[in-house]
Amino acid sequence: GNSVTQMEGPVTLSEEAFLTINCTYTATGYPSLFWYVQYPGEGLQLLLKATKADDKGSNKGFEATYRKETTSFHLEKGSVQVSDSAVYFCALSDRAGGSYIPTFGRGTSLIVHP
Amino acid sequence: DAGVIQSPRHEVTEMGQEVTLRCKPISGHNSLFWYRQTMMRGLELLIYFNNNVPIDDSGMPEDRFSAKMPNASFSTLKIQPSEPRDSAVYFCASNLWGGGDTEAFFGQGTRLTVV
Numbered sequence: 001g002n003s004v005t006q007m008e009g010p011v012t013l014s015e016e017a018f019l020t021i022n023c024t025y026t027a028t029g030y031p032s033l034f035w036y037v038q039y040p041g042e043g044l045q046l047l048l049k050a051t052k053a054d055d056k057g058s059n060k061g062f063e064a065t066y067r068k069e070t071t072s073f074h075l076e077k078g079s080v081q082v083s084d085s086a087v088y089f090c091a092l093s094d095r096a097g098g099s100y101i102p103t104f105g106r107g108t109s110l111i112v113h114p
Numbered sequence: 115d116a117g118v119i120q121s122p123r124h125e126v127t128e129m130g131q132e133v134t135l136r137c138k139p140i141s142g143h144n145s146l147f148w149y150r151q152t153m154m155r156g157l158e159l160l161i162y163f164n165n166n167v168p169i170d171d172s173g174m175p176e177d178r179f180s181a182k183m184p185n186a187s188f189s190t191l192k193i194q195p196s197e198p199r200d201s202a203v204y205f206c207a208s209n210l211w212g213g214g215d216t217e218a219f220f221g222q223g224t225r226l227t228v229v
Contacts, residue, residue, distance in 0.1 A: 043221050044205070
């Protein structure tokens with residue numbers, strides 16, 4: 001079956017530091033890949049996505065590249081801010097039973113200190 | 115559109131009581147998902163519907179859990195009887211399937227506490 005593995009947190013950084021959150025996946029088909037972000041007390045919201053190999057998704061300074069050869073979709077940001085503190089979820093969407101079912105990793109908590 | 119709407123936002127109930135969580139998906143979406151989030155297990159898919167029909171409920175933990183979707187704009191997740199280990203945040207999400215890049219839109223969740 002499909003699965004997503006992401007690095008455990010929490011990840012603690014100082015403001016303006018470089019961020020990497022690793023994500024690898026297992027899928028039987030050709031999934032689309034996503035990063036979602038969850039701020040305290042809120043639901044998940046889409047941060048970025050990539051639909052095919054070598055695509056790069058980007059948003060708000062975050063980037064991730066769909067690497068089919070390594071089945072990875074690592075999230076990066078060059079300079080984090082305190083406001084980036086949240087939980088980040090890597091996910092894939094693959095077709096099953098006529099629907100596109102999102103499968104999520106466990107989430108990685110990011111804490112950014114001033 | 116107002117997004118996916120869940121109610122209530124918080125629910126505190128006593129063990130043994132029935133709990134009903136509600137969800138209104140985004141208008142026009144034809145897939146609806148119920149997830150449970152806990153520290154121990156992360157985000158678990160409980161059940162999903164396609165065009166109001168339950169497709170896969172293999173994630174429902176026990177027979178105490180049931181879900182319905184009587185029409186395209188409303189779904190419920192019921193726990194009867196509730197137990198303390200059911201305490202979690204329950205999310206509803208919806209999307210429009212038809213392309214593999216379709217994202218899921220989440221509600222703000224219902225935080226359930228069973229005492």
